[in-house]
Amino acid sequence: MTPPSPEPQPSRESAEADRRDDSRSTDAADEAVYGCPPPVWRALERHRPPGIGLLQRWRSPLRGPWLTSVFGSVLLVGLPVVILTGLLSYIAYGPQFDQAIPADVGWLKLPTFDWPSRPSWLYRLTQGLHVGLGLIIIPVVLAKLWSVIPRLFAWPPLRSIAQLVERLSLLMLVGGILFELATGVLNIQYDYIFGFSFYTAHYFGAWVLIAGFVIHVLIKLPKMITGLRSLSIRSVLRTSRAETRPEPPDVDGLVAADPAPPTVSRRGALALVGGGALFVAVLTAGQTLGGFTRRAALLLPRGRTRGDGPNDFEVNRTAAAAAITPAETGTKWRLIITQQGKSGRMLLDRAALEAMPQHTAELPIACVEGWSTTQTWSGVRLCDLAALAGMSTPARATVRSLERLGGFNHAVLQANQVGNPDALLALRVNGVDLSMDHGYPARVIVPALPGVHNTKWVRSIEFGQP
Numbered sequence: 001m002t003p004p005s006p007e008p009q010p011s012r013e014s015a016e017a018d019r020r021d022d023s024r025s026t027d028a029a030d031e032a033v034y035g036c037p038p039p040v041w042r043a044l045e046r047h048r049p050p051g052i053g054l055l056q057r058w059r060s061p062l063r064g065p066w067l068t069s070v071f072g073s074v075l076l077v078g079l080p081v082v083i084l085t086g087l088l089s090y091i092a093y094g095p096q097f098d099q100a101i102p103a104d105v106g107w108l109k110l111p112t113f114d115w116p117s118r119p120s121w122l123y124r125l126t127q128g129l130h131v132g133l134g135l136i137i138i139p140v141v142l143a144k145l146w147s148v149i150p151r152l153f154a155w156p157p158l159r160s161i162a163q164l165v166e167r168l169s170l171l172m173l174v175g176g177i178l179f180e181l182a183t184g185v186l187n188i189q190y191d192y193i194f195g196f197s198f199y200t201a202h203y204f205g206a207w208v209l210i211a212g213f214v215i216h217v218l219i220k221l222p223k224m225i226t227g228l229r230s231l232s233i234r235s236v237l238r239t240s241r242a243e244t245r246p247e248p249p250d251v252d253g254l255v256a257a258d259p260a261p262p263t264v265s266r267r268g269a270l271a272l273v274g275g276g277a278l279f280v281a282v283l284t285a286g287q288t289l290g291g292f293t294r295r296a297a298l299l300l301p302r303g304r305t306r307g308d309g310p311n312d313f314e315v316n317r318t319a320a321a322a323a324i325t326p327a328e329t330g331t332k333w334r335l336i337i338t339q340q341g342k343s344g345r346m347l348l349d350r351a352a353l354e355a356m357p358q359h360t361a362e363l364p365i366a367c368v369e370g371w372s373t374t375q376t377w378s379g380v381r382l383c384d385l386a387a388l389a390g391m392s393t394p395a396r397a398t399v400r401s402l403e404r405l406g407g408f409n410h411a412v413l414q415a416n417q418v419g420n421p422d423a424l425l426a427l428r429v430n431g432v433d434l435s436m437d438h439g440y441p442a443r444v445i446v447p448a449l450p451g452v453h454n455t456k457w458v459r460s461i462e463f464g465q466p
Contacts, residue, residue, distance in 0.1 A: 060259070062264070062266055063150065064254050064255045066230050067269065068148055068254060071144035072220070074137070076224075078133055081133055082134045083213075087110060094414070102200040114414045115414065117417045117448050127370060131184070131188065134181065135280050154253055173212030174212075176212050180202065183198055236266045239265055283300075311430070316367055316369075316452070318437045319457070322406065336459065336460035336461075339391055340463065346388065356384060359424060361377055362374060362376045362377075363445055365445070377424055378424075378426065379427040379442070379445075383420075386463045394465070395415045396414060397417075398413075398461070398462045399412075399460075417449060422447050424444070425444060426439070426442065441457075442457075443455060
């Protein structure tokens, strides 16, 4: 029997070729893991901060591309609505009259237009959506951050220049949305503990959020679509906790390497987040919708009514806070009406105003904090006062208050706002005289105008041209 011949030994040349091929494969693998420049990212990998391994031990079997994509898709719809309505609120304040805050925004200036005065509930809708939806998405934002938290502690934090851009967009997005939500909630509660102008910070913070959001969507949208397709929503809703399994490993490291047994199913997680959003909606919607829902606005300072009387509705700034005294609003009070560029002026007391044709309109007041209320107002049309001053079609009207301090002690009204037949110098509300807190002896009420520009305790009105 012939013994088997020994296997041929590779030549030195072939062995060297194999080593070169292995080296090239290793280099290619390195290039796949680390982008340019690889030495920088390898150095970061070798110098791991103490304790980073403990922070990376996220073991929930629910985390993965599908759940992250579901939360991301909700924010992809909700955040643009919150952003757009916030920018519309800035335009509604009239930046062309230098009365929006901040006034000087440099190259971040928005295109302006005359804010419509119809329908009368326009600002109530836009600002109610801005505040209400901004609060409702808070549980979704927190859930989205929970779903990607392993990536926040990945090491090295960067493996390529492309990842650097992604991380910067993530920093702008997460930092921007947390800042906007935190300052917005504090503004709703009238709790200005941050020590800077809410309006200025909220405006510029919004642009940081917008930039981060746009870049992040451009980078992550394809992965989100792929993640949504990885599982069927119908199968997820049919899967119990015992049947819940981790998703396949993903390149982003969202899926736990050593997942723990599930304590809740994916449908349970969706129900928890959705229930939290619904609970927030119930607690906040009443301040905008009014009616029987207002009683559910438990956590909002202007959410509920103050009583059952005709003047017992929400007050944003009281007469005491504005330093308005009874002596200023008593029998000596006179409304000063002037025409821009002319020296003469007209003085009208309450009796003279009450002797003019009276108009009644049911109109809402909507405030930047999201609350609104609809009442029945009676008084003199602003267009009638303009005609009395000798200007039948004024381009603008500047209304000034008896209040001497504060950023909103005057307002400039556009031509369409002055000319609206329901725009009033109101003397009465719900059939009785205005209370001091609601602007006695006279206040402005204009359809679709932000609440702070419905000037109370009116001292003078100047009608003019551009």
